[in-house]
Structures are given as structure tokens and as C-alpha cells.
Amino acid sequence: MSEHDETRETDAHSGTETTGHEWDGIKELDTPLPRWWLYIFYASCVWAVIYWVLMPAWPALPGLAGETDHTRGLRNHSERANVAEALDALAEQRAVGFAALEGASIGEIENDPELLGFVLAAGETVFRDRCGTCHGVGGQGFVGYPNLNDDVWLWGGSYDDIRHTLQVGIRSEHPDTRFSQMPAFGRDELLSRAEIGEVTDYVLSLSGTSADAGAISRGQAIYDSQCASCHMADGRGDRAQGAPSLTDQDWLYGGSREQIMASIHRGPYGVMPAWEDRLEETTLDALAAYVFLRGGGEDATAGPTGQ
Structure with a gap:
């Protein structure tokens, strides 16, 4: 028996030599790799070498591989x-x-x-x-x-x-861009929060949503003085100015009372x-x-x- 065999213990259950490593009583077997796996590994190594020769693969310092920073390969392939x-x-x-x-x-x-x-x-x-x-x-x-x-x-x-x-x-930055700007009535303190709430109620009424009659009446007065020049007196909007109709249920920035109030407050500015x-x-x-x-x-x- 060789010196290698004399120094290794053979597992009694599998008949395979151990490596000598043991953890908590569990011994590691020196099981050889399957031949099919080794053949695939060797074939992969051969294929890698062939790929390195044929295809762009290795980084290189400028000048060592032409005008690029990598080897071009014999196929001169370029995606x-x-x-x-x-x-x-x-x-x-x-x-x-x-x-x-x-x-x-x-x-x-x-x-x-x-x-x-x-x-x-x-x-x-x-x-x-x-x-x-x-x-x-x-x-x-x-x-x-x-x-x-x-x-x-x-x-x-x-x-x-x-x-x-x-x-x-x-x-946009185009000299002939379509341009419109809704004032930020709240942020710039053009209207108070209460006034924004009242004009919101009136705007909602234009699209068929019910609200307090008193608020609608007060909101209409605010609308006529602040909004009608763009959205028109009847609320149908003006495409020449990019001012949307307020009489339908289509809302670019949301149609809830809170969302409409927020739009009036900040004056949306989409680009x-x-x-x-x-x-x-x-x-x-x-x-x-x-x-x-x-x-x-x-x-x-x-x-x-x-x-």
C-alpha cells in the first residue's frame, strides 16, 4: 500500500477515502469528480482559448491593440x-x-x-x-x-x-413653443384659501358636481374676475391658449376637490x-x-x- 493510502482513512459506509477534514464528527469524502463534468470543463477551457483568439476579449493599453482599448480578435467582430x-x-x-x-x-x-x-x-x-x-x-x-x-x-x-x-x-425651449401659464393663486397669495375653496366649488358645479349654493355663488364671482379670461365665461376653455374645458369630467391633474384646489393653489406648469x-x-x-x-x-x- 502506498504512503498516500496509509495516511488516509477509508469511509466504512461508502468505501471512499476521506480527505482528513472533519467537522463535528462529519468527515469529508475525497470523491472524484464525474468524468462527464471534467470533459465539459476541459472543453470549456479549450473553447475559451479559441474565443480569445477569434473574438474581442482582452483589455489592452491604448496602442497595443490598434485604435481600441481591447484586442480585436481574428474575426474583427464588432457589435x-x-x-x-x-x-x-x-x-x-x-x-x-x-x-x-x-x-x-x-x-x-x-x-x-x-x-x-x-x-x-x-x-x-x-x-x-x-x-x-x-x-x-x-x-x-x-x-x-x-x-x-x-x-x-x-x-x-x-x-x-x-x-x-x-x-x-x-x-419648451423652442422659440415657437405652445405656451400658457396658469397663475399660482395660492402660492403667490392672489387668493386666500377660503376663496380657492369657493372657486373650486364653482368649478366642480360646471361639470355637474353639487356643492353649497352660497359657495358656488361666491366662487362664480371669483371665477369671472380671475379665470374666465382663459377658461371662458361658460368654462368651456380656449384651445388657442391651451386652457382646458372645465365642463367635462376629464381632469389633467385629478378631479377631486382636493386635487383641484391644489392645482389652483400652485398653478401647474407641465412641459x-x-x-x-x-x-x-x-x-x-x-x-x-x-x-x-x-x-x-x-x-x-x-x-x-x-x-
């Missing part, structure tokens, strides 16, 4: 190049659709199944990438971000209105970026058409050319 090639191929594929979209009216798009499919696909891609974070991937909106699926539009719902809003943004310098003209066409077609767009005779 950046692959992505750029895929984007170029996609742009070439979409060029036909964008060319067909140019100058087409909404009616022509709706009556051309192929063009309609292209607009919905291209527009949805841009919408999910650029707009979904705020408006939701389905355009359903959230508190402070308008729902784009209904017929309620702050600045107009025709194709031209939607496209212009996308182009210049709302309260939408201008996409003119971020998207190509034809991409803006597709995005505007997508928003128009999936939501409550108005004036279906208007088209990308404004005709």
Missing part, C-alpha cells in the same frame, strides 16, 4: 458595426414607406392598408421610444400627462394641431419637449399620424401637408 448596419438596413426599408407618407392626407392613409400598416408600425415604435415614458405605452396618460386616446385636446386634435404640438413642444430637432420630418409625420389615428383625432380631412 457596434452590426447595430449600425442593422439600423441602416431598417432606414432603407422604411424609406419606401416614408416616401409614400409624404404629402398623403389622413383619409388617404386610412384608405391604403399598406400605408396605414406602415404608419401604425413606424409611429408606434417612435411613440414607445420617445413618448411612452410620460403618456404610457398605450397613450393612456397619467396624472399630469394627457390621455391621447380620447377626444379631449388642450391645443386642438386635428392632424396639423397634433403635429405642430410635437414639433414645437409645450413650454413637453420640442421634437423638431430630434426627429426627422417624415418621422414626425408618422408619429403625428399614429397619435391622430389611434386616439380621438379631429378633422380627418387634414393631412401631413396641412391641406
Whole structure:
């Protein structure tokens, strides 16, 4: 028997030598690794070496591996190049659709199944990438971000209105941005808390919610002097100013009494970026058409050319 065998104890139950390690009476067996596992391990080592040679793998000091900071590999593989090639191929594929979209009216798009499919696909891609974070991937909106699926539009719902809003943004840095500003009646101490409560009751009454008659009467006087110039005397709003209608049940910042009071107190100031310098003209066409077609767009005779 060898010296190795003489110094090791053999487990009586399994017949396997122990390593000599013992914890609380539990002895560690020196069980050999399965051959299939060893073969896979050795094959993995061989594959790793082959990968190191063929593919970009090892960090390197600038100058030692060309213009990059890593070895290029014999295949000179680059995922950046692959992505750029895929984007170029996609742009070439979409060029036909964008060319067909140019100058087409909404009616022509709706009556051309192929063009309609292209607009919905291209527009949805841009919408999910650029707009979904705020408006939701389905355009359903959230508190402070308008729902784009209904017929309620702050600045107009025709194709031209939607496209212009996308182009210049709302309260953005674009020189022609759509701009409106509701005063912060409470924060700037233009109205007392009691007056804000009374005008809130009157605003709620415009949309059919009952409130104290005395508060409504006092609130109407405040509304006429402070709010009617933008929201109009009948509360139906003014799209030219981006002033919402107060006569329906659609509330951008919430329709409870507390939420309306908070809006009057602080004067909401939502911002939408201008996409003119971020998207190509034809991409803006597709995005505007997508928003128009999936939501409550108005004036279906208007088209990308404004005709």
C-alpha cells in the first residue's frame, strides 16, 4: 500500500477515502469528480482559448491593440458595426414607406392598408421610444400627462394641431413653443384659501358636481374676475391658449376637490419637449399620424401637408 493510502482513512459506509477534514464528527469524502463534468470543463477551457483568439476579449493599453482599448480578435467582430448596419438596413426599408407618407392626407392613409400598416408600425415604435415614458405605452396618460386616446385636446386634435404640438413642444425651449401659464393663486397669495375653496366649488358645479349654493355663488364671482379670461365665461376653455374645458369630467391633474384646489393653489406648469430637432420630418409625420389615428383625432380631412 502506498504512503498516500496509509495516511488516509477509508469511509466504512461508502468505501471512499476521506480527505482528513472533519467537522463535528462529519468527515469529508475525497470523491472524484464525474468524468462527464471534467470533459465539459476541459472543453470549456479549450473553447475559451479559441474565443480569445477569434473574438474581442482582452483589455489592452491604448496602442497595443490598434485604435481600441481591447484586442480585436481574428474575426474583427464588432457589435457596434452590426447595430449600425442593422439600423441602416431598417432606414432603407422604411424609406419606401416614408416616401409614400409624404404629402398623403389622413383619409388617404386610412384608405391604403399598406400605408396605414406602415404608419401604425413606424409611429408606434417612435411613440414607445420617445413618448411612452410620460403618456404610457398605450397613450393612456397619467396624472399630469394627457390621455391621447380620447377626444379631449388642450391645443386642438386635428392632424396639423397634433403635429405642430410635437414639433414645437409645450413650454419648451423652442422659440415657437405652445405656451400658457396658469397663475399660482395660492402660492403667490392672489387668493386666500377660503376663496380657492369657493372657486373650486364653482368649478366642480360646471361639470355637474353639487356643492353649497352660497359657495358656488361666491366662487362664480371669483371665477369671472380671475379665470374666465382663459377658461371662458361658460368654462368651456380656449384651445388657442391651451386652457382646458372645465365642463367635462376629464381632469389633467385629478378631479377631486382636493386635487383641484391644489392645482389652483400652485398653478401647474407641465412641459413637453420640442421634437423638431430630434426627429426627422417624415418621422414626425408618422408619429403625428399614429397619435391622430389611434386616439380621438379631429378633422380627418387634414393631412401631413396641412391641406
